[in-house]
Amino acid sequence: MTLAFLTGQILAKKTFLCVGLDPDLDKLPKHLLTESDPVFAFNKTIIDATAPYSVAFKPNLAFYEVLGTKGWVSLEKTIGYLNTNYPNHFTIADAKRGDIGNTSRMYAKTFFDLLDFDSVTVAPYMGKDSVEPFLEFEGKHTILLALTSNDGARDFQLDKGDNLFEKVIETSKKWKNAENMMYVVGATQTAHLKKIRKLIPDSFLLIPGVGAQGGSLEDVCRFGMNKNIGLLVNSSRGIIYQSGGKDFAGKAAEEAQKIQSEMASYLEKFCP
Amino acid sequence: MTLAFLTGQILAKKTFLCVGLDPDLDKLPKHLLTESDPVFAFNKTIIDATAPYSVAFKPNLAFYEVLGTKGWVSLEKTIGYLNTNYPNHFTIADAKRGDIGNTSRMYAKTFFDLLDFDSVTVAPYMGKDSVEPFLEFEGKHTILLALTSNDGARDFQLDKGDNLFEKVIETSKKWKNAENMMYVVGATQTAHLKKIRKLIPDSFLLIPGVGAQGGSLEDVCRFGMNKNIGLLVNSSRGIIYQSGGKDFAGKAAEEAQKIQSEMASYLEKFCP
Numbered sequence: 001m002t003l004a005f006l007t008g009q010i011l012a013k014k015t016f017l018c019v020g021l022d023p024d025l026d027k028l029p030k031h032l033l034t035e036s037d038p039v040f041a042f043n044k045t046i047i048d049a050t051a052p053y054s055v056a057f058k059p060n061l062a063f064y065e066v067l068g069t070k071g072w073v074s075l076e077k078t079i080g081y082l083n084t085n086y087p088n089h090f091t092i093a094d095a096k097r098g099d100i101g102n103t104s105r106m107y108a109k110t111f112f113d114l115l116d117f118d119s120v121t122v123a124p125y126m127g128k129d130s131v132e133p134f135l136e137f138e139g140k141h142t143i144l145l146a147l148t149s150n151d152g153a154r155d156f157q158l159d160k161g162d163n164l165f166e167k168v169i170e171t172s173k174k175w176k177n178a179e180n181m182m183y184v185v186g187a188t189q190t191a192h193l194k195k196i197r198k199l200i201p202d203s204f205l206l207i208p209g210v211g212a213q214g215g216s217l218e219d220v221c222r223f224g225m226n227k228n229i230g231l232l233v234n235s236s237r238g239i240i241y242q243s244g245g246k247d248f249a250g251k252a253a254e255e256a257q258k259i260q261s262e263m264a265s266y267l268e269k270f271c272p
Numbered sequence: 273m274t275l276a277f278l279t280g281q282i283l284a285k286k287t288f289l290c291v292g293l294d295p296d297l298d299k300l301p302k303h304l305l306t307e308s309d310p311v312f313a314f315n316k317t318i319i320d321a322t323a324p325y326s327v328a329f330k331p332n333l334a335f336y337e338v339l340g341t342k343g344w345v346s347l348e349k350t351i352g353y354l355n356t357n358y359p360n361h362f363t364i365a366d367a368k369r370g371d372i373g374n375t376s377r378m379y380a381k382t383f384f385d386l387l388d389f390d391s392v393t394v395a396p397y398m399g400k401d402s403v404e405p406f407l408e409f410e411g412k413h414t415i416l417l418a419l420t421s422n423d424g425a426r427d428f429q430l431d432k433g434d435n436l437f438e439k440v441i442e443t444s445k446k447w448k449n450a451e452n453m454m455y456v457v458g459a460t461q462t463a464h465l466k467k468i469r470k471l472i473p474d475s476f477l478l479i480p481g482v483g484a485q486g487g488s489l490e491d492v493c494r495f496g497m498n499k500n501i502g503l504l505v506n507s508s509r510g511i512i513y514q515s516g517g518k519d520f521a522g523k524a525a526e527e528a529q530k531i532q533s534e535m536a537s538y539l540e541k542f543c544p
Contacts, residue, residue, distance in 0.1 A: 022375075062371060062378035068386055072344045098395060099334060099368050100422040100485075103294075106334035114340055123370060125397045125417055127424020145397055150372040152399020155443055156436065164428065164436065171427055213372075 018056035020236025053260035149186025149209030187215020193223035211238025290328035292508025325532035421458025421481030459487020465495035483510025
């Protein structure tokens with residue numbers, strides 16, 4: 001998917017919501033546990049319920065891997081369902097991979113060729129040759145961790161004086177096919193969003209941390225929006241686990257619609 | 273497995289070789305491709321052939337994921353085979369994971385509970401709360417990326433003056449259950465090994481990059497060995513793809529034995 005198409009979807013649907021698909025067997029509605037594939041049954045219902053209010057879906061790989069082979073089957077069915085039924089939604093494999101070149105190439109093939117995701121999240125620690133194999137895929141997008149939403153962001157990313165996250169952004173801009181690059185910036189990091197927008201005025205940002213992690217959507221929009229909107233704001237637990245009962249799809253849709261209508265107002269207010 | 277047991281194995285077998293299991297369908301001996309599970313057939317034969325000369329095995333997750341569900345089945349069979357038949361070998365899931373706490377917890381459960389690996393490689397970029405969920409597993413080991421063997425290590429890990437890899441080592445030493453921590457240091461980074469040994473005199477290091485990547489085993493031993501030996505040196509392609517024919521197991525064993533006998537001489541020469 002091109003970013004121009006994504007911006008078009010955002011403007012048409014007045015939402016830049018990404019719904020995180022983190023299916024945890026301990027939190028799934030009990031009545032789904034008798035299904036042959038409870039995870040896929042849950043995802044399919046959540047996708048159908050929230051698709052009108054969102055432009056992207058983001059399965060978090062850890063929640064599938066922890067179920068072993070079965071989880072991998074659920075993941076394949078989920079991305080297959082998305083690609084068949086919701087081709088206008090942007091898909092993100094939240095995998096945070098990154099390794100030496102020949103290994104990163106395998107990960108890139110996994111997410112872009114085998115599973116046909118539009119994008120994958122990648123960790124920058126190992127540098128250029130660990131990221132470029134992802135960037136080589138035409139029409140696909142690499143979402144590099146820059147400044148994450150968790151407390152641990154203070155350990156290395158935010159270092160007094162010479163911030164590592166700024167160095168990651170500055171350096172990665174020079175890599176091959178950097179136009180295919182997006183960045184993860186936590187919603188809890190709005191103090192730094194202005195500076196980040198100066199460094200990468202045109203790039204899309206994937207913003208987790210609104211909802212369960214406590215970031216402010218209004219501040220994210222105020223400091224993060226650019227002329228192409230340039231934002232995908234993710235919510236996972238805050239939407240998909242609104243209810244643990246038979247009404248889980250309706251409750252998830254309600255919450256997604258609530259966020260969508262907030263987003264519509266911020267699009268009007270802040271879109272440059 | 274305790275590290276004392278691992279050191280005992282190293283001294284008894286006079287080897288600190290880790291064999292990397294990176295099964296690439298394009299490189300597997302052709303006669304295996306008709307097997308129902310060529311990857312497991314290959315791994316099983318390589319494991320049997322090289323076990324006498326090694327103390328550890330390291331499947332690289334990317335090579336299994338790229339095969340989708342089938343690859344995950346091969347991985348489960350491989351670690352099951354290792355745990356049943358070679359319980360004295362240390363096992364490493366080379367996965368380079370790392371995410372916010374509740375997600376890292378899922379990855380830790382995957383590799384330590386579900387698959388029962390002894391250890392997993394973890395990327396430090398997201399800081400303390402992304403690593404501690406791995407450290408919470410008793411009797412398991414977290415292998416943190418410090419200074420990797422690839423060119424990209426120069427982008428962020430090796431920064432003029434204030435090296436990031438040193439900060440990662442210094443900071444991570446203070447984390448909860450840091451005694452369960454090991455570190456990845458590339459064999460191509462021997463110039464820094466002396467300094468690393470000052471920072472973490474007692475920790476085990478996982479050293480990739482000997483062989484295909486060009487690091488020197490002698491220098492690794494000279495600067496990296498400690499009183500518990502403290503080294504696991506990995507070779508993947510250099511051993512498992514010595515031959516692409518029917519003699520692949522014999523050739524892999526020959527190469528592993530050659531490295532083992534070099535290691536035996538360095539154990540004598542450098543063990544403090």
